Amino acid sequence: MTTVQTAATGRKFPKFDLARLLGTVFEPTFGRRVCILIDLPDLAEAKGMAFLNNPERKVQRKAHEAFYQGLHGGVMEELALKGGEIFAYEKTGGSNLDLPDRCVDMEGNELSLEKDVYSKYDLVLCISTFSATAPLTAFAKQYGFRGATLHGLNDVILSTGLAVDYNDVSRDAEKLRASMTKADWVEIDFTVEGHEEMTVRLELNRQEAQKSHGLCQGDAPDVANLPAGEVYFVPTGAEGQFPLKYEDGTLGRLTVTGGRIIKAELIEGKQETIDEHNRKLQDDPMTGVLGELGFGTQVLPVSGADIQDEKVLGTCHLATGRDDHLGGHITPDQFKRRQNATHDDILFAPHKTPNFDIKQARMHRDGKTTVLIEHFQPAEYLRKALES
Known part of the structure; x- marks a missing residue:
């Protein structure tokens, strides 16, 4: 070969x-x-x-x-x-x-x-x-x-x-899914150069973790998202703060309460970008709802497209907006305007967000807190899960 x-x-x-x-x-x-x-x-x-x-x-x-x-x-x-x-x-x-x-x-x-x-x-x-x-x-x-x-x-x-064997991708995704399923919560600590740390906590309520693993076999209706390789949850709540790098390079601090982004504040860049985001959050609050927490499961190079880059082991991502395709309850009809009913991934990865770091991502499950990621690298717990 x-x-x-x-x-x-x-x-x-x-x-x-x-x-x-x-x-x-x-x-x-x-x-x-x-x-x-x-x-x-x-x-x-x-x-x-x-x-x-x-x-x-x-x-x-x-x-x-x-x-x-x-x-x-x-x-x-x-x-x-x-x-x-x-x-x-x-x-x-x-x-x-x-x-x-x-x-x-x-x-x-x-x-x-x-x-x-x-x-x-x-x-x-x-x-x-x-x-x-x-x-x-x-x-x-x-x-x-x-x-x-x-x-x-x-x-x-x-x-x-798209060149990998998706039977292998599916097996690895299942190993990591099993290692994270039924977690109570996940906390992510962020450090931003020259600024204070931020932490966001995602409540998961012991739900069954899901996987995007690329296999769509048999005749049951289903749609695979390719490239695949992800473990994900639909948060039941969220509190705290996390950074966001906007498309124009502006860096903002987002405050989350009740599972929803309620405001953005400028860290560096253009205040107008922050003001526009806040106007959207106020006009259509559903645009700030956190509908997904995902973790990459594959060893892949950066492609420049989030569809692959969010599947890289050591990265994680949040998403705002509709989550009905993930088993959630946020549907387009809940938004004030149909054009706002997007599902937008917020990827945390070294190439995407070079001016801030995931200091640590940890999970609480079965009465124990376990580190999952440190500095965009999988912690020992995930590495051992893949080796099992």
Whole structure:
């Protein structure tokens, strides 16, 4: 088997093999109808696959190169799949916002996702700019298909996070899930250069931990988020403070009470960025609800896309907004405005947040407090769980 070694991890990865990936994730595949969904800001770019000539459509072009051409280059025959078409829908503008029903095929014909895709295909591969896991999971349960969401696809993800054996990923995720399940709470201490420490406590109420492990086998409706490799909880409450690095580089201190971010304060950067966040929190308080606590389980290089980078062992992340796709109760209809009903990950990782550190993340379970992460490295407890 051909392997690729990355300098960042020292780990050797097998060469990306679409047949192996789809065959492992979706076993069985015989006779299943498969299609690819992409998003475009202008659906006119779908006709004749005009988006292939636009250098700004990096994700969509990668979907065509690695998945569409791969399927039609022998993978369909190898896995006994049918179909293989591409459909495009209009870009939503936010993570996990509801998908529009209108779509087009590559000849520009206008179609319906519900009538022409969800109800007619068994395997749906959504390769998009923004994550579609939450809405696609709801449609999978309604129409009975299986699928995978692969937003932000790039070359690093293809050669590492999608090149691994997902049976191995699933086993490691289960080892770590079992080591954290039914925890009472998790506390995370943050240190920010030149500033005071902050601590946030997530109440977990002894819930069963869940895993994103990449396997979507059998015929039960389900959607895998790829690359996978994560243990996650839906917090039942949260208190404290944590730092947030905004897209423009501004660093803020977020105060959490009752499981919800109630205010942001400036640490460094632009006050206007903080003011805008506070306006949104006041206008639509549901945008501040913490709907997820997640821990990465894989040894992977940084890809520059959170879809992979949040799966790296030693990192953790919180998420605000809807969590119905994770087994939570926060649904789009609870938000003041539907366009606010996103699920937005807040990733804590060295490359993403170089000016602050996770001093320690610890879990309380069965009357004992155990360290999980220190300085973005898995503590002994997690390392031993993986070795078991």
